[in-house]
Amino acid sequence: MAAAPRPRLRLSRTTVAILLVCGAVAGGGRWYVSRAESAQVASAREAKSGSPFKVFATIQELMDSTVDPAADGVWDSVAVISTEAGVEKREPRTPEEWQEVRRHALTLLEAMNLVVMEGRHAAPPGAQPKLGELDPKQIDVLIRANKPSFAAFADDVRATTLEALAAIDKRDVKALVVAGGKIDQACEGCHVTFWYPESAAPR
Known part of the structure; x- marks a missing residue:
């Protein structure tokens, strides 16, 4: 049914x-x-x-966005430029120009604290090494194995940038040039040690 x-x-x-x-x-x-x-x-x-603290950017990204522009702002503040019109001597003269250089120096100084933060990788995933550089993964391994040395290079950049700040506050162009050269040496020492240790001709 x-x-x-x-x-x-x-x-x-x-x-x-x-x-x-x-x-x-x-x-x-x-x-x-x-x-x-x-x-x-x-x-x-x-x-x-x-x-x-949370790490988002890689060292490469931090260099491109913060460190390099700040360092260039210090280095390029004093220069001798040759053009068709003649030779131009560039240096900060007004209070506003000195303040601009000071901003770059402060940015570079504080950026070193960011560079050495724990967990920051050398480059984004898939990034290709430049000519003469190690692979980003190799750089990561090298930095982890030599943390004190990596931190010491950051300290060198900080110390030389403080010299640049002192020169800026005194408005001493010659001292700023000397400090800028020391900053360049400190940066290059880190690059040669961790980025292209096998290169005979560092960039």
Whole structure:
């Protein structure tokens, strides 16, 4: 004997809409809970590591965006340029020009703290080494194996940049040129040691 057909439940459009809204709210609640749980996990990890700092950029990206422009701002502030019109001697003269050079020096000084932060890789994934450079993964290994040496190079850049700051505050162009040369030597020493140790002709 065939079973009697079950009566169908007919819902009004209003009822269906209410059910959909309730479902969405419930789902949203789960989403908010998930986000809250993620925040708690991140907070716990941060507390475990003992550091509130997070590393995003690689050393290469930090160099391109911060270190190189700041160093160039110090080096290029004093120059002798030969053109068809003659020889131009460039140096900061006005308070505004000296202040601009000082900004570059301060940026370079603080950037060294960023360069040596734990967990910062040499270059983004897939980055290709320049001519004469080690592969980024090799650079990472070299830095991890020689952290004190890497930090010492950063200290050298800081020390020479402080000399540049002192020259800037005294508005001493000659001393600024000398300090700029020392900054260049400190930077190049790090590059030769960690980026292209096997190159006979560093860039």
